[in-house]
Amino acid sequence: MIAAPPARVTAKTALGVSALLVVVHATNDAFAGMLSALLPTLQVRFGLSETALALFVATLSFSSSVTQPVFGVLADRWGRRRVAALGVMTSSSLLSLMAVAPSPILLFLILLVGGLGSAAFHPAGTGIARGVGGARKGLVMSVFSAGGTVGVAVGPLIIGWLLMTDRLAFSPLLMIPGVLGGLALMAFVPAQSRTRGADRPPLVDLSLLRGPVGVLAASGILRAVSFVTFLNAMPLYLVARHGLSPDSPILFWTLTVFSVAAAVGGIVAGALERRVSRPLLITTSMLSSLVPFGLLFVLAPGTPLYLLMVVAAGALVNAGLPLMVVAAQDLAPHAMGAASGLLMGFTWGTAGLLYVGIGALQEAVGIGPAMALSFLALIPAAYLARRVIT
16 A cells, blocks of 8 residues: 655745755765865875776765665655655765775775765655656756756865865865755655555566666666766876876866756756757757767867867756656656666666776776767767657
């Protein structure tokens, strides 16, 4: 049987919950941006290769993303509010320690365990956002997704400022906003229904991967490969190819501008959904992003045209993601938490694991050629999305 439905959510409550979710999502995802910005520093501090750095990225991606479908099912069972709150408090408490980890092994453990908190937050937060979205669930989902992307954008600036001012030892204090955000979720998000008994979806629903949601997830993985590669390889490319220092402001601003543009791109696509078909928005944005990605290899870092191409690449490559999440939910209304976890988490986590191979490829053929090959994954990504989205 299914528990009694939650109390009716008023427009005022929906707006407040949506705003709170955006802020908490940004707080949670800021740590992923911090790790990307820290990679050149970690390389110098521990004397690591590109493959070893890629393993850090893969560890956080795996724990925070691949496990999201399981946490999505648990959120449907235990209550999305509770799972989202505990998730963000756990991730913030642990991932705030990564900049002061004294050894690669300890950093690995912090990323592995701390990422599980982020994995719990995402599908639960997505379910809450859809629940208050009403008829504009596409736009609300886009705004929620943008919150995380803004967090990824702000993360490099925060950790960059701590690096440049020699205050990295204070980075554990960054757990405070996440803990407060989790408490706010428990206090202000209305209770939602939970699935019980025979109506519960299985903890691991392999049927989703065998159907159209699985095809959409494959598209999402290939799209995420390009995004993950830019965030994590671009700082290393700028240092190796253009001779920038690991604490150069250009590194941090490149990541921030890219991520902010990605957030805006998702919101714009969500707003356009009622006027432009969903398949056209998703496929066209993916393929169009190849142009600015390619131009970044020939432009001087920090110039206005360079930054413009960073904006275009970020906005276009991320524009279709929120719409892909909504499409997955529509394709699996019986398991929205698991479907959300697949598109919001499993795709990112798998892309993070694949980035280990890209890191090895960087050592074999060079950072630039390896990045270019990863960007070309957007072509089959667009094709797969077009096959299943109507």
